[in-house]
Amino acid sequence: MMISVTSYAQVEKATLVASGLTCSMCSKAIYQALQKVNIIESVKANIKESSYDVTFKRDAMISFDDIRKAVEDAGFSVAKLQVTFNFDNVDVENDKHVSVNGLNLHFLHVQPQTLNGQKVLTIVDKSFEPAKEYKKYTQYTTMKCFTTGIMESCCNKDGAGGRIYHVTI
Numbered sequence: 001m002m003i004s005v006t007s008y009a010q011v012e013k014a015t016l017v018a019s020g021l022t023c024s025m026c027s028k029a030i031y032q033a034l035q036k037v038n039i040i041e042s043v044k045a046n047i048k049e050s051s052y053d054v055t056f057k058r059d060a061m062i063s064f065d066d067i068r069k070a071v072e073d074a075g076f077s078v079a080k081l082q083v084t085f086n087f088d089n090v091d092v093e094n095d096k097h098v099s100v101n102g103l104n105l106h107f108l109h110v111q112p113q114t115l116n117g118q119k120v121l122t123i124v125d126k127s128f129e130p131a132k133e134y135k136k137y138t139q140y141t142t143m144k145c146f147t148t149g150i151m152e153s154c155c156n157k158d159g160a161g162g163r164i165y166h167v168t169i
Helices: 024-035 064-073 131-140
Strands: 004-019 040-046 051-056 077-092 096-100 103-107 113-123 165-168
Touching: 004 024, 004 064, 024 040, 024 051, 024 064, 064 077, 077 096
Parallel strands: 004 096, 103 165
Antiparallel strands: 004 051, 004 077, 040 051, 077 113, 096 103, 113 165
């Protein structure tokens, strides 16, 4: 049975790992693309790891798709996106939807727990993970939203049609 609740969690920062980089100019292209995303306050690149630490603007309406699109528009892809949330009493469990600060999250492969304080979530949607990793999470849900990224009527009739991000801890 699917339950969707609205809870409090502030998105603070993220670490993005890009794939397809071959040189420092590639890293610079992604760095510059990320700096242009209007929800991003700052970006710090780690060339050796092909990763980027991103800090979000306070109270910005976060869209992880905007970040992914910036990386793809620079000619690369996202290999991993880990996002740090600051939670305040948010109950989660496997295959449960939670709405936090305008973001719809579908938790996969997690034990029932109450989230408090800073927690790092990994986005496990198709465009945010390598295909092999993405496929691994299909066993934790039968909901159509996992393949489409769009909330379906089985998720929450009030949120049907909205973007949903699939996450794990």
